[in-house]
Amino acid sequence: MEAALAVRPEERVTPWRYKPLIEEAMRGVVPDVSRLRTTKAHAAFEEETGLRRHRSSLLALWDDARLRRLGLIDVETLREWCRRPLAADLESALLHATVGCEVWLRSREESAARRGRPRTDMGGIPA
Numbered sequence: 001m002e003a004a005l006a007v008r009p010e011e012r013v014t015p016w017r018y019k020p021l022i023e024e025a026m027r028g029v030v031p032d033v034s035r036l037r038t039t040k041a042h043a044a045f046e047e048e049t050g051l052r053r054h055r056s057s058l059l060a061l062w063d064d065a066r067l068r069r070l071g072l073i074d075v076e077t078l079r080e081w082c083r084r085p086l087a088a089d090l091e092s093a094l095l096h097a098t099v100g101c102e103v104w105l106r107s108r109e110e111s112a113a114r115r116g117r118p119r120t121d122m123g124g125i126p127a
Contacts, residue, residue: 001104047092048085058082058099066105073098 004012004021014020018038026035051058059082067073081095 051082051085055082061099061102065102066109067098067102072101 003025007021012021017023023035029035059079062068062073062075062078062082065073065075065078068075078095078098
């Protein structure tokens with residue numbers, strides 16, 4: 001996340017390349033046929049199956065949400081999204097991004113705790 005945010009906005013997106021940051025970051029890690037693709041796979045069925053299978057874990061994620069402490073999310077809206085099928089690609093993308101940010105914040109807390117630093121989240125609010 002920090003590496004992506006360190007890149008200038010005009011270098012993050014281009015009409016000539018599909019996800020240039022990921023493409024470069026994965027050079028030598030994933031096969032070029034996958035890394036250089038120009039289309040996006042659709043996995044709606046798999047997504048719904050995973051959501052149903054892990055619904056309780058996903059709902060539990062919002063119990064002590066760091067994003068809520070920062071005033072960035074409405075937990076009840078997220079819980080509602082997690083309880084029902086996602087009807088639109090936008091909802092799905094928003095849920096994915098929100099889960100990713102929440103997990104990232106928690107990983108930063110855990111990393112700081114392992115290094116012996118006081119546990120705080122990104123806004124300086126005590127954990």
